Each structure stands twice: as structure tokens, then as C-alpha cells.
Amino acid sequence: MTTQAAPNKLISGATGDWEVVIGMEIHAQVTSNAKLFSGASAEYGGAPNDHVSLVDAAMPGMLPVINEECVKQAIRTGLGLEAKINLRSVFDRKNYFYPDLPQGYQISQYKHPIVGEGAVIVDVSPSERITVGIERLHLEQDAGKSLHDLSATESHVDLNRSGVALMEIVSKPDLRSAEEARAYVSKLRTILRYIGSCDGNMEQGSLRADVNVSVRRPGAPLGTRCEIKNVNSIRFIGQAIDVEARRQIGILEDGGAIAQETRLFDPGRGETRAMRSKEEAHDYRYFPDPDLLPLEFDQPYVDALRAQLPELPDAKRARFIEQYGLPPYDAGVLVMERAAADYFEETAKGRDAKLAANWVINELFGRLNKEGLDVARSPVSSQALGAIIDLISQNVISGKLAKDLFEIVWTEGGDPKKIVEARGMKQVTDTGAIEAAVDAVIAANPDKAEQAKAKPTMLGWFVGQVMKQTGGKANPQAVNELLKRKLGV
Numbered sequence: 001m002t003t004q005a006a007p008n009k010l011i012s013g014a015t016g017d018w019e020v021v022i023g024m025e026i027h028a029q030v031t032s033n034a035k036l037f038s039g040a041s042a043e044y045g046g047a048p049n050d051h052v053s054l055v056d057a058a059m060p061g062m063l064p065v066i067n068e069e070c071v072k073q074a075i076r077t078g079l080g081l082e083a084k085i086n087l088r089s090v091f092d093r094k095n096y097f098y099p100d101l102p103q104g105y106q107i108s109q110y111k112h113p114i115v116g117e118g119a120v121i122v123d124v125s126p127s128e129r130i131t132v133g134i135e136r137l138h139l140e141q142d143a144g145k146s147l148h149d150l151s152a153t154e155s156h157v158d159l160n161r162s163g164v165a166l167m168e169i170v171s172k173p174d175l176r177s178a179e180e181a182r183a184y185v186s187k188l189r190t191i192l193r194y195i196g197s198c199d200g201n202m203e204q205g206s207l208r209a210d211v212n213v214s215v216r217r218p219g220a221p222l223g224t225r226c227e228i229k230n231v232n233s234i235r236f237i238g239q240a241i242d243v244e245a246r247r248q249i250g251i252l253e254d255g256g257a258i259a260q261e262t263r264l265f266d267p268g269r270g271e272t273r274a275m276r277s278k279e280e281a282h283d284y285r286y287f288p289d290p291d292l293l294p295l296e297f298d299q300p301y302v303d304a305l306r307a308q309l310p311e312l313p314d315a316k317r318a319r320f321i322e323q324y325g326l327p328p329y330d331a332g333v334l335v336m337e338r339a340a341a342d343y344f345e346e347t348a349k350g351r352d353a354k355l356a357a358n359w360v361i362n363e364l365f366g367r368l369n370k371e372g373l374d375v376a377r378s379p380v381s382s383q384a385l386g387a388i389i390d391l392i393s394q395n396v397i398s399g400k401l402a403k404d405l406f407e408i409v410w411t412e413g414g415d416p417k418k419i420v421e422a423r424g425m426k427q428v429t430d431t432g433a434i435e436a437a438v439d440a441v442i443a444a445n446p447d448k449a450e451q452a453k454a455k456p457t458m459l460g461w462f463v464g465q466v467m468k469q470t471g472g473k474a475n476p477q478a479v480n481e482l483l484k485r486k487l488g489v
């Protein structure tokens with residue numbers, strides 16, 4: 001890949017500029033009731049070894065049986081990544097020894113994955129959009145988990161996760177900065193959640209990233225990569241890339257060479273550490289699993305799955321721009337979560353869509369973030385926010401009081417319209433009342449009124465005083481007009 005980073009993305013070292021190159025392997029746990037090759041529950045949590053069938057424990061003579069639901073989810077995901085669906089794929093054994101791997105091999109797909117090349121469009125910032133190539137997506141089993149903290153002298157193994165279906169989504173080395181990598185993972189997670197093939201929960205490990213990083217002089221061939229394993233938050237992905245790129249640049253500028261190796265990111269120390277080098281790397285001795293036939297399905301099967309896909313984020317974003325006249329950035333923010341996009345559409349229906357978008361993005365999202373809530377648990381329903389927007393549009397309340405009203409509905413609940421009545425929050429549009437307030441303020445401040453004639457910027461001060469007098473309820477436009485006339489500004 002020869003895509004070159006924009007000059008502002010280059011990292012300056014002691015001897016000149018460097019470009020960082022990143023490729024990601026994302027492990028996404030498939031949303032499914034059962035595991036990939038057994039009927040055991042794939043649910044998160046549970047007491048250790050509660051969700052383990054004889055197949056997952058690799059008892060002699062047990063045979064894997066493919067779970068069609070996981071196959072469907074992989075195909076649906078591939079379609080969401082605009083990728084080639086391979087009608088024939090093969091399961092291979094990836095052999096290695098580890099206590100949490102009872103079979104002594106992981107069933108994965110090597111040469112013939114279920115999904116081939118695709119692409120993801122990523123908005124890195126309001127003004128920058130990139131396309132990241134997908135190399136492939138394959139299905140594989142998760143391993144179990146070794147527990148070392150239960151006793152001082154023993155290690156334990158929990159096989160609940162053993163055999164759970166994972167999709168490994170491998171990107172091309174198309175990313176050029178930590179920021180791009182973060183935006184990519186976030187977009188991928190959005191797509192997976194829309195499709196419903198992975199819940200994207202990074203804390204619970206449903207989405208984990210192996211981050212491959214190399215550096216090179218701009219325009220030079222690809223450098224040697226190091227792979228940082230199992231990074232489990234978007235923020236850590238960014239940090240790991242930055243420190244790893246710096247580490248590699250330091251070595252190269254000192255005349256050293258990068259050894260291809262697997263590393264771990266330690267967020268506490270802000271550094272990556274070697275796990276194993278290429279010399280120690282596994283020889284996995286991949287070969288087709290003799291217990292499983294090649295996985296085959298036909299095009300109509302794929303077409304039927306495509307027809308049932310929900311509207312995906314890129315399409316929804318385009319529709320929001322077109323249908324509601326939203327700025328592309330706002331549309332992009334609104335479609336990041338499907339529930340948020342639905343909330344927006346319910347709020348905007350039959351109303352000023354731009355006003356609705358502003359309220360959802362600025363007030364609602366701001367407040368939800370502050371409380372760490374997601375939109376499904378918003379105390380202000382889309383109907384209530386719609387009612388608040390109606391009150392603004394009909395000039396019943398001012399924008400300022402609308403924010404107070406939002407806060408009241410957020411904390412106390414209730415019907416916005418009734419709250420406005422009950423608490424006397426209605427905007428004063430009666431010019432007589434406003435005029436009285438304007439006159440009173442001018443009469444009380446004759447010096448300032450005189451000054452304002454020469455200094456029109458004083459108008460703002462007068463507006464503030466009149467608003468104060470009217471408890472923030474005066475229609476600001478009427479106040480402005482009256483003041484201008486009376487002060488002769």
C-alpha cells in the first residue's frame with residue numbers, strides 16, 4: 001500500500017520526518033446464543049466452567065458441529081463491510097499449546113476465509129474522510145481463560161469462553177495515525193452494532209484489537225511491524241500506537257533495526273513491552289480440520305441475508321443529509337449509535353430538523369455523556385424533547401428558558417407544556433409589558449443611555465438588564481428592537 005500520510009500526520013524525529021503505518025486485527029465476539037461448534041451458552045459471565053460442553057472441553061471423540069447462526073452473522077458483517085463473501089471457505093487447525101486451549105489447537109480459517117476484501121469509510125474529523133481496506137474476515141474459536149489469582153500455588157482454568165465464536169477482522173495497513181486508528185475502530189464498532197453481529201463491548205472483551213505498528217520514511221517501503229496484542233479500549237489503542245511509534249523511531253535513529261515481535265501495552269506505565277520475538281513465534285502448523293467439511297452456501301442465501309440487513313450508518317448519514325438538510329458532520333454524529341439516530345428521527349418528525357439535531361447533539365448528548373448514560377436510558381424521551389422544541393418554534397419560550405425546561409424535565413420528568421404553564425415560563429411577547437421594562441431600565445440608567453448613543457456595543461448590557469427584569473422571559477428580538485429605537489442606536 002502506498003497511501004502517504006498528510007504532512008501534518010508525520011512524526012518529526014531527531015533526523016527527520018517519519019510516517020507511522022498501522023494495520024488492525026479486530027476480534028469481535030459473535031452475538032449468538034450458542035458457541036461456534038457446540039450448543040453451550042455463549043453468554044458473558046456465569047460461574048467458572050458453567051458454560052462448557054464436552055466439545056468445548058475437548059473430551060475424546062467429541063465432534064464439532066457448525067452453528068449456522070454464527071455463519072449468518074459473519075456473512076451479514078461481511079456485507080456491512082462491503083466485502084466479498086466467499087461461497088466456499090475452510091476451517092483449519094491452528095496448533096499451539098496453552099493451558100486454556102484444551103484441544104491443543106484453535107479452529108480458525110487460514111487460506112480460505114468466509115469473507116474476503118472489503119472497505120470501511122471512516123470520518124477522522126469533520127474535514128477528513130478516509131477509506132480503510134479490509135483484508136479479510138474469518139471465523140474462529142475463542143480460547144478459555146487462565147486464572148492465576150485464586151491461589152498462591154495453583155492456576156485455574158475457566159473454559160466458559162472456550163469455543164465462543166469470534167470474527168477476526170483484518171485491515172490492510174492503511175492507517176496513518178493514532179487518531180485514524182481510533183476513528184476506524186469506532187466506526188467498525190458502529191457497523192457491528194447496527195448489524196447486531198457483535199455488541200462491541202470492549203470492557204467485557206467482546207471487541208479486542210491487535211494493533212500492528214511500523215514506521216518508515218515518507219515514500220519508503222513498509223517497515224518491520226510489531227504487533228501489540230489485545231488492546232481493550234479505544235483510548236489505549238491511540239496511546240499504544242503513539243508510544244510504539246516513538247520507540248521504533250528511537251531505535252532506527254540510533255542506527256538499530258526493528259525486530260518483528262509481539263508486544264503488550266502497559267497503560268499504567270505508558271509503554272509497550274516485548275512478549276515474544278519472531279524467532280520464538282509459533283509455527284502453527286495450519287492444516288484443514290478433518291472433522292469439518294468445507295463451509296459452502298449459495299448466492300441466493302447471501303442475497304437473502306443482504307435483503308434483511310438494516311439501514312447501515314453510511315446510508316443513514318446520507319439520508320439524514322438529504323432528507324433533513326443536516327450538515328454532514330451533524331449527520332455523522334447522529335448515526336454513530338442506531339438508538340440515537342432513531343431518537344433524533346422521532347424528535348425531528350414534523351418539526352424543524354436542524355433545531356432538533358442541535359438539541360439532540362448539544363443538550364441531550366452533552367447531558368447523557370455527563371451522566372454516563374446511553375440514549376436508551378435518557379430521562380427525557382424523544383416525545384418530551386419534541387414538545388420542548390415545539391414550544392421554542394411557537395415562540396412560547398425563549399431558547400434560554402428552554403434549557404431550564406430541559407433540565408426540569410431531565411430531573412423531575414413531566415409534560416413540558418404543563419410545566420411551562422405551571423411555572424409561568426411563557427415568553428413575554430406582549431410588547432406593552434416589554435416596553436414597560438425597557439422604559440424602566442432606561443429611566444434608571446440615564447448616563448449609560450447617553451453613552452450608548454456613541455457606543456452601540458452598550459446595547460448588549462441593556463438587553464441583559466431588560467431580560468433580568470422580565471425573568472428571562474422577554475422575547476429577545478422584541479427587546480432588541482425596542483431598545484434600538486428608544487436609545488437611538
Ligand SMILES: Nc1ncnc2c1ncn2[C@@H]1O[C@H](COP(=O)(O)OP(=O)(O)OP(=O)(O)O)[C@@H](O)[C@H]1O
Binds near residue numbers: 022170214223
Ligand atoms: N509493515 C506493516 N506495518 C503495519 N502493519 C502491518 C504491516 N504489514 C502488515 N500489517 C498489518 O498486520 C496485520 C497482519 O494480520 P494477519 O492476521 O494477516 O497476520 P498475523 O498477525 O501474522 O497473524 P495472527 O492472526 O496469527 O496474529 C494486518 O492488519 C496488516 O494490515
Ligand SMILES: [Mg+2]
Binds near residue numbers: 025170
Ligand atoms: Mg490475525
Ligand SMILES: [Mg+2]
Binds near residue numbers: 227
Ligand atoms: Mg496478528
